[in-house]
Amino acid sequence: MKQHRKNRIYVILFVGISILISIFLVFSALQENINLFYSPTDLKNNPPMSDRSIRAGGLVKENSLKRDKDSLKIKFEITDLKNTISVSYEGLLPDLFKENKGVVATGYFYSTSNEFIAYEILAKHDENYVPKEVKKALE
Amino acid sequence: MNKILGAITLFYHKLGSYPWFYSISSKLLPISTILAFMIFLLGIVWGIFYSPSDVTQGEIYRIIYMHVPAASVAQSIYFSLAIAGFVYLVWKMKMAGLFIKAMAPIGASFTILALISGAIWGQPTWGTWWVWDARLTSTLVLLLFYLAIIGLYSSFDNKKSADQAVSILAMVGAVNLPIIKKSVDWWNTLHQPSSIRIFEESTISSEMLYPLLICILSFYLMVFVFGLMAMRTEIAKREMTKDWFKKMVEKND
Numbered sequence: 363m364k365q366h367r368k369n370r371i372y373v374i375l376f377v378g379i380s381i382l383i384s385i386f387l388v389f390s391a392l393q394e395n396i397n398l399f400y401s402p403t404d405l406k407n408n409p410p411m412s413d414r415s416i417r418a419g420g421l422v423k424e425n426s427l428k429r430d431k432d433s434l435k436i437k438f439e440i441t442d443l444k445n446t447i448s449v450s451y452e453g454l455l456p457d458l459f460k461e462n463k464g465v466v467a468t469g470y471f472y473s474t475s476n477e478f479i480a481y482e483i484l485a486k487h488d489e490n491y492v493p494k495e496v497k498k499a500l501e
Numbered sequence: 502m503n504k505i506l507g508a509i510t511l512f513y514h515k516l517g518s519y520p521w522f523y524s525i526s527s528k529l530l531p532i533s534t535i536l537a538f539m540i541f542l543l544g545i546v547w548g549i550f551y552s553p554s555d556v557t558q559g560e561i562y563r564i565i566y567m568h569v570p571a572a573s574v575a576q577s578i579y580f581s582l583a584i585a586g587f588v589y590l591v592w593k594m595k596m597a598g599l600f601i602k603a604m605a606p607i608g609a610s611f612t613i614l615a616l617i618s619g620a621i622w623g624q625p626t627w628g629t630w631w632v633w634d635a636r637l638t639s640t641l642v643l644l645l646f647y648l649a650i651i652g653l654y655s656s657f658d659n660k661k662s663a664d665q666a667v668s669i670l671a672m673v674g675a676v677n678l679p680i681i682k683k684s685v686d687w688w689n690t691l692h693q694p695s696s697i698r699i700f701e702e703s704t705i706s707s708e709m710l711y712p713l714l715i716c717i718l719s720f721y722l723m724v725f726v727f728g729l730m731a732m733r734t735e736i737a738k739r740e741m742t743k744d745w746f747k748k749m750v751e752k753n754d
Binding site: 367371374378381382385393397399455456459460463466482483484486487488489490491493494495497 | 565690
């Protein structure tokens, strides 16, 4: 290979590696902010201010879902299998909202009472795709 | 060993020649168009009518047969742009600059398709069209890189400086690719991790996986077809006044 081409490759490598390092530094500084939601353990360890809207996420705990009989109010618990917070919400729920499934709630967290008042509920779905017939056959 | 190397070098030099590319692509184009169309039809019909419905998502999951192939080619096209950028910067191969110019709008289109199909999928399942999580945001950044390449190219009068500039931009944007790919593993996101695994068992059942793989293959073939067409157009634009091009047009008339 000719010398001037080699030199160009060295310049590209040098610039490329510097860009990679700077991107890496930016992202490690922003780590916290890139996460879409806090887990119940995060909320327990570093309780946020209750006047700031945040997102909390995890699994909807089994048998924790309570629906109000004559309104759209619901209560349930979000767990990351280590810690749990209780959530209350009033409104429509996405189709995939279910016990034992992932959920991301937006709202305000009151650390003293471990309560989360949500104004938006999003359902997370996992990476598993299973045909209906297979599921039936397994049960 | 030297023979193989020689063959590769010869192919590389041929690849850089506009007349050679123009004639070989006119032979490849009809076959690959038919192939792409048939495989696309097979994958989509299989996916939409003959694959089972999902236990949690029901029928809505079928948008996967558009969403995943679109997202996959959107990232792969960008990767190829970055390689072309490298080739252009080191060897000054004109064809590499032309490749970036021709492919950027195609990549942008598939990125838009991935974002829109994702939004349509997200609304009924997650409960929102859009959320600023790492996967969605980094894919939007991918679209912005494509648009920046298109815009930057058109802001130059001189083709050489345009090729030079977009080559650099294409390479810089490549750092975004591993971020898109790993975003769902590195951070908490609303988007789920990938279902198709290469080194372990995929988490999507094989009855759904096969049509999906066929759809992905057909999207790559489609990109090949669109790419050939766009590059031929670009060659025609650049070489319109050249002798070989005039002769070829006269011969075909």
